[in-house]
Amino acid sequence: MLKEKLTSPYLLLAIVPLIWSTNFILGKVLVESLPPFTITAVRFGVASIILVFLLWTRKDFKIPPRSLWLSIIALGVTGVFAFNALLYLGLRYTTSINSTIINAFNPVITALLVVIWLKEKVSIKCVCGFLISVAGVFVIAIRGSWGIFLSLSFNPGDIIIFFNTFVWAVYSTLGKKVMTSITPLEATTYATLVGVILLLPAAVWEWRGDVAYHMTWQAAISLVYLGVFASVIAFLLWNHCIARVGPTVAANFYNLIPVYAIVMAYFFLDEKIQSYHLFGGTLVLIGVYVGSGYRFNRAKVLNRNHEKTE
Numbered sequence: 001m002l003k004e005k006l007t008s009p010y011l012l013l014a015i016v017p018l019i020w021s022t023n024f025i026l027g028k029v030l031v032e033s034l035p036p037f038t039i040t041a042v043r044f045g046v047a048s049i050i051l052v053f054l055l056w057t058r059k060d061f062k063i064p065p066r067s068l069w070l071s072i073i074a075l076g077v078t079g080v081f082a083f084n085a086l087l088y089l090g091l092r093y094t095t096s097i098n099s100t101i102i103n104a105f106n107p108v109i110t111a112l113l114v115v116i117w118l119k120e121k122v123s124i125k126c127v128c129g130f131l132i133s134v135a136g137v138f139v140i141a142i143r144g145s146w147g148i149f150l151s152l153s154f155n156p157g158d159i160i161i162f163f164n165t166f167v168w169a170v171y172s173t174l175g176k177k178v179m180t181s182i183t184p185l186e187a188t189t190y191a192t193l194v195g196v197i198l199l200l201p202a203a204v205w206e207w208r209g210d211v212a213y214h215m216t217w218q219a220a221i222s223l224v225y226l227g228v229f230a231s232v233i234a235f236l237l238w239n240h241c242i243a244r245v246g247p248t249v250a251a252n253f254y255n256l257i258p259v260y261a262i263v264m265a266y267f268f269l270d271e272k273i274q275s276y277h278l279f280g281g282t283l284v285l286i287g288v289y290v291g292s293g294y295r296f297n298r299a300k301v302l303n304r305n306h307e308k309t310e
Contacts, residue, residue: 009241013249016241017256019234025261026222027088033219035206036088041199044080046227047235048196051189064182064190071178072190079171079235080195085202086164093157102161103257104137107291110169110251117173122248129291133255136283140258144276172247175239184239192231252291259284 030039055061064072090099107130111122142148178187207213242250259281266273 009244009250012237013241013245013253014256016234016237017253018260019229021257021260021264023087023226023230025264026226027091030219030222031088031092033216034213035203036085036092037199037202037206038213039088039223040081040084041196041203042223043084043226044192044196044199044231046224047231048189048192050228050232051185051192055185055189058185062186064186068178068181071174072187073194074174075171075178075187075191076194077198078167078174080192081198081202083164083167083171085199086160086167090157090160090164093155094161099157099161102158103165104134104141104255105162106165106168106254107133107248107251109165110172111248113169113173114176114246114248118176120246120248126248126252126291129252129287129289131287132290133252133284133287136280136285136287137255137258139276139280139283140262144274144279169247169251172238172242172251175242176247179239179243184236184243188232188235188239192235249291252288255284256288 027039111126111130114120115122175187238250262273262277262281
């Protein structure tokens with residue numbers, strides 16, 4: 001019973017945004033000293049070494065069938081190469097407020113792709129959960145002030161971040177299809193390798209000319225952390241949960257990222273938690289519960305009915 005609770009996809013999905021929330025904080029620091037493709041290449045280069053080792057030690061290790069490789073390449077292009085490079089690039093031109101608001105729409109876009117691409121139905125409760133969580137992120141981002149909202153200005157970085165929400169939605173939706181044939185570890189490993197192959201020449205290209213970039217020890221530690229936790233552990237858990245509960249439910253947990261960022265800022269940066277943090281965070285939690293609780297309850301009913309028939 002305890003093992004089942006600890007491996008519950010809903011618990012794991014609550015952990016993944018905690019890990020990824022550090023990516024936004026460290027990313028803002030890293031872009032001050034290193035270019036975006038270099039950051040992503042080093043991060044996933046570290047991850048690929050670990051993932052290949054994990055895959056190689058498995059007894060059921062196998063090469064995916066040829067029919068899957070086009071989809072695997074697409075996973076590497078979207079989830080590893082494009083998403084992370086565009087995230088770091090967008091953070092150079094936009095504010096954390098703008099990027100937080102725009103990223104909140106990721107679950108909605110994922111749901112649209114699931115309906116169009118996978119022909120799956122999305123419940124009214126799931127849609128309501130999306131909207132509630134988006135509202136919560138919105139409240140947090142504008143700090144509960146309409147004045148801040150009215151004074152927002154948009155720039156090319158916002159367009160990059162908005163396009164990036166589509167990139168991640170494609171990765172999550174496509175991952176569901178791929179992992180009907182191979183394991184999450186295999187999908188994550190091969191997609192990461194594809195991404196690294198594409199990232200290396202892009203990283204070399206960034207260092208052309210007289211552009212002054214430098215690797216500090218803080219940046220090096222941050223990259224290793226992102227490689228191990230944000231790229232290996234988080235991606236494995238994310239893909240594992242997508243295979244179990246689907247991309248629509250998984251995407252709804254994505255909006256926990258700003259909530260976790262607030263908590264970390266309180267403990268590590270001595271920032272105060274304001275009333276709008278509590279209100280917005282509560283909305284996000286309600287949205288996640290509403291958006292995923294329906295499927296969870298439905299799954300329990302199906303399991304009970306299955307047990308009765310045996």
